[in-house]
Amino acid sequence: MNMERNQSLWGDAWQRLKKNRIAMACLSLVVLFTVLAVYGEVLYRYHDIKDTTPAYQNTDLDMAFKAPSSKHWMGTDGLGRDVMARLVQGVSIAYKVGIITSLIAIPIGVFFGCIAGYFGGKVDDFVVWLYSTFASMPGLLFILAIAMVVGKGLLGIYLGIGLTTWVGICRLMRGEVIKHKGQTYVLAAQALGLSSGRIIFRHILPNVMHVIIVTFTLRFPAAVGTEVFLSFLGIGVQDQPSWGLMINSARMRLWQGIWWEMTFVTLAVFLLVLAFNLLGDALRDALDPRLND
Amino acid sequence: MTTADNILEVQNLSVHFGHGDETVKAVDDVSFVVGHGETLALVGESGSGKSISALSITKLTPRAARFEGGQVMFGGQNMLSLSDRELRGIRGSQISYIFQEPMVSFNPVYTIGWQIEEALKLHRKGIDRKVEISHLLDLVYLPDRLATAYPHQMSGGQLQRCMIAMALACSPELLVADEPTTALDVTVQREILNLLAELSKKVNLSVLMITHNFGIVSDLADHVCVMKKGKIVEEGQTRQVLDDPQHDYTKQLMAAVPRLHPAKGGGVSPMK
Numbered sequence: 001m002n003m004e005r006n007q008s009l010w011g012d013a014w015q016r017l018k019k020n021r022i023a024m025a026c027l028s029l030v031v032l033f034t035v036l037a038v039y040g041e042v043l044y045r046y047h048d049i050k051d052t053t054p055a056y057q058n059t060d061l062d063m064a065f066k067a068p069s070s071k072h073w074m075g076t077d078g079l080g081r082d083v084m085a086r087l088v089q090g091v092s093i094a095y096k097v098g099i100i101t102s103l104i105a106i107p108i109g110v111f112f113g114c115i116a117g118y119f120g121g122k123v124d125d126f127v128v129w130l131y132s133t134f135a136s137m138p139g140l141l142f143i144l145a146i147a148m149v150v151g152k153g154l155l156g157i158y159l160g161i162g163l164t165t166w167v168g169i170c171r172l173m174r175g176e177v178i179k180h181k182g183q184t185y186v187l188a189a190q191a192l193g194l195s196s197g198r199i200i201f202r203h204i205l206p207n208v209m210h211v212i213i214v215t216f217t218l219r220f221p222a223a224v225g226t227e228v229f230l231s232f233l234g235i236g237v238q239d240q241p242s243w244g245l246m247i248n249s250a251r252m253r254l255w256q257g258i259w260w261e262m263t264f265v266t267l268a269v270f271l272l273v274l275a276f277n278l279l280g281d282a283l284r285d286a287l288d289p290r291l292n293d
Numbered sequence: 294m295t296t297a298d299n300i301l302e303v304q305n306l307s308v309h310f311g312h313g314d315e316t317v318k319a320v321d322d323v324s325f326v327v328g329h330g331e332t333l334a335l336v337g338e339s340g341s342g343k344s345i346s347a348l349s350i351t352k353l354t355p356r357a358a359r360f361e362g363g364q365v366m367f368g369g370q371n372m373l374s375l376s377d378r379e380l381r382g383i384r385g386s387q388i389s390y391i392f393q394e395p396m397v398s399f400n401p402v403y404t405i406g407w408q409i410e411e412a413l414k415l416h417r418k419g420i421d422r423k424v425e426i427s428h429l430l431d432l433v434y435l436p437d438r439l440a441t442a443y444p445h446q447m448s449g450g451q452l453q454r455c456m457i458a459m460a461l462a463c464s465p466e467l468l469v470a471d472e473p474t475t476a477l478d479v480t481v482q483r484e485i486l487n488l489l490a491e492l493s494k495k496v497n498l499s500v501l502m503i504t505h506n507f508g509i510v511s512d513l514a515d516h517v518c519v520m521k522k523g524k525i526v527e528e529g530q531t532r533q534v535l536d537d538p539q540h541d542y543t544k545q546l547m548a549a550v551p552r553l554h555p556a557k558g559g560g561v562s563p564m565k
């Protein structure tokens with residue numbers, strides 16, 4: 001029964017989304033990135049199990065810092081590794097960081113924001129206290145502390161970023177829910193005898209979905225940016241190429257005229273973020289029946 | 294009057310907002326009853342506490358409201374002492390509401406059919422909901438196809454009909470209508486009122502009707518209560534109150550509101 005209800009909301013949205021050319025183009029791009037991410041992940045695991053060196057780790061010092069050519073379309077880096085192979089491999093980490101941290105942060109933020117906004121009173125006081133406490137801790141220190149506990153590497157990054165960045169969405173959701181709680185349709189739902197949980201998550205949440213979608217799309221650049229920083233500090237990704245590591249090393253070579261690594265990685269980040277943002281906007285519009293007649 | 298005659302008895306109800314000097318006595322020692330199958334009209338100027346009284350019946354009042362005393366007897370129970378869960382079981386199934394502005398009373402992201410279904414799912418298990426939805430739309434003279442329409446695609450009058458359909462979905466015993474026609478065009482007001490009158494007769498529904506409009510009072514109500522600043526200043530049989538208002542405030546209110554059909558019904562025209 002739940003499925004059936006979802007279908008009317010999301011099914012209708014999909015019908016509307018299909019008519020939007022730009023959205024479809026962005027969706028294709030997102031699908032492409034997703035395929036690359038899966039490919040990269042599989043490749044990494046495969047070589048990890050077989051204990052072999054994947055192509056993106058092949059070093060060839062004679063080939064260091066070669067400009068783009070027919071053999072290396074995006075050139076090579078300081079160890080003669082193919083930039084394109086590493087870039088493709090990096091999609092997987094950018095994705096994992098963007099998505100997994102969102103999967104941690106967004107549900108926490110949405111849940112606390114919704115109950116604080118809807119119930120008010122003591123619940124609200126508690127949630128506001130909780131996020132104020134989190135917000136007052138320097139995020140980086142918190143991430144470092146988590147990395148100490150769970151060890152270096154991706155898990156630390158996921159937990160660190162995820163557990164520190166729910167505050168923003170929590171604040172936004174709380175405000176939105178407070179706004180909607182006063183509306184007559186919520187009173188009408190209460191007058192029908194619906195439970196608070198159902199009113200919050202079935203009736204109010206779809207009306208504030210745009211906040212979640214926009215937050216999600218904006219998290220990607222931020223998460224990738226944080227990953228760059230953490231990898232730079234040495235608590236991030238260790239044995240795989242990540243966009244963070246690539247930008248970091250390319251940054252120092254840029255003045256030597258080695259532009260390709262920086263250019264292509266930046267372009268990739270740009271495309272990923274653009275695709276998610278435009279798609280997010282279109283999805284938000286598609287989810288609002290009022291905008292579609 | 295004994296409880297057996299009345300579906301609802303509100304006794305000495307007081308609902309306040311704020312504390313200390315700032316206290317607003319929105320409802321101040323108010324008592325009224327709604328008889329089985331009867332319509333009680335609650336009239337009064339803006340801010341006189343009509344809506345808060347109506348919402349108090351099932352404790353739908355805003356969080357800031359404080360119940361300072363009194364009882365709301367319905368079905369042999371004091372509604373004010375029921376748990377949240379018990380109240381939810383009564384809301385929508387035994388007591389339904391219709392609000393002033395149909396345009397904002399529906400959730401904008403769901404179809405009308407979905408929202409009617411929501412009520413059925415909750416209080417009426419084991420029926421064919423699709424069939425019931427089209428039956429309900431028939432009841433309020435709307436075509437079935439509107440079940441798949443979104444609220445913004447419909448007119449205010451159509452939406453108020455849907456609201457009535459939704460309110461009646463679970464065959465309530467008491468309908469609380471808070472100014473159900475104020476936001477509508479004059480011509481549409483008449484249609485909606487006729488519909489309400491027709492349906493309440495058909496299913497022997499008791500109605501608590503809140504209104505500014507003495508035309509509505511004279512056409513629909515059996516009894517009337519006049520509220521001012523949280524208190525009831527005059528009450529009685531509709532005919533009696535309209536023919537011979539005792540309180541100056543009632544006379545002012547009657548003079549202030551033009552009747553819909555001054556010629557109809559033989560009631561006293563407030564214009565005199």
Ligand SMILES: Nc1ncnc2c1ncn2[C@@H]1O[C@H](COP(=O)(O)OP(=O)(O)OP(=O)(O)O)[C@@H](O)[C@H]1O
Nearest residue numbers: 310317319338339340341342343344345346355357
């Ligand atoms: N959330 C609230 N917080 C504080 N005071 C409130 C709140 N809601 C209502 N009141 C007060 O309660 C009083 C009665 O309000 P109510 O809504 O019952 O008036 P009403 O008779 O329905 O008026 P109208 O005809 O304009 O709908 C008003 O004086 C108002 O100031």
Ligand SMILES: [Mg+2]
Nearest residue numbers: 343344345471
């Ligand atoms: Mg009111």
